[in-house]
Amino acid sequence: MIFLENYLxxxxxxxxxxxxxxVLIVRHQDKEIEKRNIRWVTLLATLFTFALSIVLWMGFDGSTAxxxxxxxxxxxxxxxxxxVGVDGISMLFVVLTAFLMxxxxxxxxxxxxxxxxxxMIAFLLLETLMIGVFSALDIFLFYVFFEGGLIPMYLIIGVWGGLNRIYASFKFFLYTLLGSVLMLVAVFYMFIETGTTDIPxxxxxxxxxxxxxxxxxxxxASFAVKMPMWPVHTWLPDAHVQAPTAGSVILAGVLLxxxxxxxxxxxxxxxxxxxxxxxWLIFGLSIIAIIYTSLVALVxxxxxxxxAYSSVAHMGFVTIGIFVLNANGIxxxxxxxxxxGIVSGALFLCVGVIYDRLHTREISRYGGLSVNMKIYATTFVIFSMASVGLPGTSGFVGEFLVLNGSYTYNSWVAFFATTGVVLGAAYMLYLVRRLVFGxxxxxxxxxxxxxxxREKMIFLPLIIVVFWMGxxxxxxxDPIHASVENLIETKFPVVAAEVVAEEATAAASH
Incomplete structure (x- = not known):
């Protein structure tokens, strides 16, 4: 166990x-057997990595930052x-990556x-790079992992994607690379200024x-493109539409x-x-993203x-939560x-299931799936409700905390963010009606x-996690709390003091 702790x-x-x-050295005269062996080797590698992520979670001490x-x-x-190392902010992202693979x-x-x-090699290398991003504690190492992840994803979209895959993969690559060039310049400046690349x-x-x-x-510039925030979000719908199902799951589930x-x-x-x-800039762009992309999703x-457009709206919630600078928001x-990561990944898997059967993603081509695909329809409705933020599902808790945190910061920010909840319900329920019912x-x-x-085995763990989180x-x-509190108290002491004063006033009035 000591070895695991030291090198996990x-x-x-x-x-x-x-x-x-x-996978590279797997060979067999029968190509079908070779493909089957490749798939099994890949699955076992990802399952073993997931098992290690459970060890990481179980061994993590949530009481310290x-x-x-x-x-x-x-x-x-x-x-x-x-x-490398993890704290409360990064640990669960490592687990999420290992869970989805x-x-x-x-x-x-x-x-x-x-x-x-x-x-399969592209996905395995991508997993290594994604775990590296969330665990890097050297800013140069972080940049290597951060940019390295572009290459396998570019290949996954460009080789196994749809008809316009070359256009989508180039757009994805150029947008994210151009954004990161400015970050690299900043990293060089920080190194010259401080003489270190150590993140702590x-x-x-x-x-x-x-x-x-x-x-x-x-x-x-780099993180806004990666989220993506409005107006640098236009690469995302193209990348999602052209990417194979698994590419969309990882793109939405982890890379964003x-x-x-x-x-x-x-x-x-x-x-x-x-x-x-x-x-103010973050709030402005986030509110535009929430309202505009929700309206675009409707049509x-x-x-x-x-x-894909719903993902941009959800990421608008995330950026508002981060920059209200209080514990509930973050x-x-x-x-x-x-x-x-769980819900959007599951929704893309749902799309993949019916695409494999009918080879079209046009909503108008479907309808009445609740009649002949009852288990599929139930599964799709569960994830749609989680996306909307139905109480009891994972979507509700996050949205509630963000809205609570943003209301504490500014009631107008909370008001505009809430419109995203209403519009989110509108486009998802409209999709469910056209796809599942009728x-x-x-x-x-x-x-x-x-x-x-096989498809039931894919969706069952995702459904369990959605309800577990809800x-x-x-x-x-609990693992997040200490790191978030430490961040606020050490970097934003004025904000932390205001919150304590408000809580004291509220307690006195009661």
Missing amino acids: LSLMMLVPMIGAAF DFQFVEKYDWVGDSISYH PIVVLSSWESIETRVKEY ALMNHHFDADIQNLLWLAFF KMGGYGFLRFSLPMFPDASQHFA QEDIKKLI EGAIFTMLSH ELDKDDVKAMPDLSL IYPNSFL
Whole structure:
């Protein structure tokens, strides 16, 4: 166990790479047997990584804000090191990544027939890079992982995507790369200024106010594209529509969370003055995103595009929660990201199920699925209700905490954010009505079979987690709490003092 504690994060990044190496050497005269062996090797590698993530969660001490499972080795000279570790803000994102990967592999079991070896290797390498992003404690190492994840995702969309996959993959790559160039410039400046690339050390360094503003804007350019925030969100619907189902699940489930995680790991603790100074910009863009993209989602005819636009609206909630700078808002933002990772991933899997049967994503081609696909219809409705934020599901807790936190900050911000809840219900219920209910009058839709055993195995753990998060949210909030409280108290003491004063006044009035 001591070995596991000392090297757990490195092992979690190493296992998918070992899996990829094994996939590379799998050979068999019968191509079908070779493909089957490749799939099994990939599934076992991802399951083992998930098992290690459970060990990480079980061994995590939620009572402290310190980084845990820390490893540090010199890498480039004396200044840049291989330094990894997790705290309450990052730990559950590592678990989310490891949880979604076996599901992604199972979802591709039958739908991917061409270049299976390369496909599975791309996903295994992507898993290593995603875990690296959430556990890196050296800013240069973080940048390597952050940008490295672009390459396998670019290939997944560009090789196994739809008809316009080349256009979508180039747009995805260029948008995210251009945003990150400014961040790289900022990283170089921070290194020259402080002489270190160590993230905990940079968190404790106080940059001048004017410099903070420039550095904050440089990091914002990268994280806003990754979230994505309005108006740099246009790559996302194209990428989702063209990506294979598994690509959409990882894109929505994990890659979008890197932007929100970046704000929490860099923008707030390293540039606290600038974060308060530019909060109005975040709120403005987030409110536009929530209202505008929800209205755009209402008129979509492609199921994937509708869910993609809903993701932009949900990420608007997240950015509001992060920058209200109170515990409810930040914890709600983290919880919303975790919930969205599960729910949006599940919704894309739902789209993949009917796409495999009818090979179209046009909403008008379906209808009445509750008649001949009862289990599928029930599953789709559960995830749609979680997306809307129905009490008892994961979506409700995050939205409630964000709205609570934003109301404490400014009632107008909360008011405009709440419109997203109403519009979210409108477009999701409209989608459910057109897809699941109505008259079953098309012969090819009538012939569609219900969920297979493999598909039930994919959705069951996702349904369990959605209700677990909704009914007992403290199991997810407890590990987060100490790190969030520490962030607010050390970086925003005035805000923390105001909250304490308000709570004292409220208690006295009662």
